[in-house]
Structures are given as structure tokens and as C-alpha cells.
Amino acid sequence: QVQLVESGGGLVQAGGSLRLSCAASGGTLSSYAMGWFRQAPGNVRENVAAISWTGGRTMYPDSVKGRFTISRDNAKNTLYLQMNSLKPEDTAVYYCAATPFVGPATAVDRYDYWGQGTQVTVSS
DSSP: EEEEEEEOOOEEEOOOOEEEEEEEEESSGGGGGEEEEEETTTSEEEEEEEESSSSOOEEEEEEETEEEEEETTTTHHHHHEEEEOOOGOOEEEEEEEEESSSSHHHHHHHHOEEOOEEEEEOOO
């Protein structure tokens, strides 16, 4: 069973950038499609990026397309999310997740394993 730990969150001004990392242990990252999700207070958890097993396919919602980039380094068992041009509405707890499906997958219920989350706060 894979364990996921996110890092890289923090406070940033609008227009700034952050890079989130998700380190996997207890399993081989290349066996899973991966996703990044976020959840703001009072909101449902939403997908912001998804990537297939090999990294050959990615998906983004319109709200982050062109600003966020998901990538993976299977040799390092690590998933990344580069976030540029951040906006106050990007403020949320960000989670990485893994699914044994080939992916990419955007639905919350397709994912079996979740990290504990990392807070991202964007000030205006």
C-alpha cells in the first residue's frame, strides 16, 4: 500500500509561484496514475491536475490550465505540481492521490490513496 506525503505549500502573493512535491513510499509510483486535488473551506474537493502512469498524458480543468503543470519522476518516486500566476482563489489545501487505473483520472472516487495535504495560501 503506497503512502503519500505532500510538501511545498506556503504563503505566496498573487502572481507568484509554488512547487508542490508528493513523495511516495511503500509502493512503486510508476504503478499508479496520479492526481492533485484541492479543497477550500466549504467547498468540495476538486481535481486540478492528473497524469497517467508514464506521464505521457495529462489533464487540467480550465481554471488552472496554462498556469499549473503536473509532472512525475518515477525514478525518484515523486510527483510534482508547478503552480504559476497564482490567484487568491487558488487558496486551499492541496492533496496528491494515487489510483491503480491507467489514468489520467479526475474523479475523486477513482483514487484509492491520499496524502495528508499541504496548505497553499495566496494573498491579494
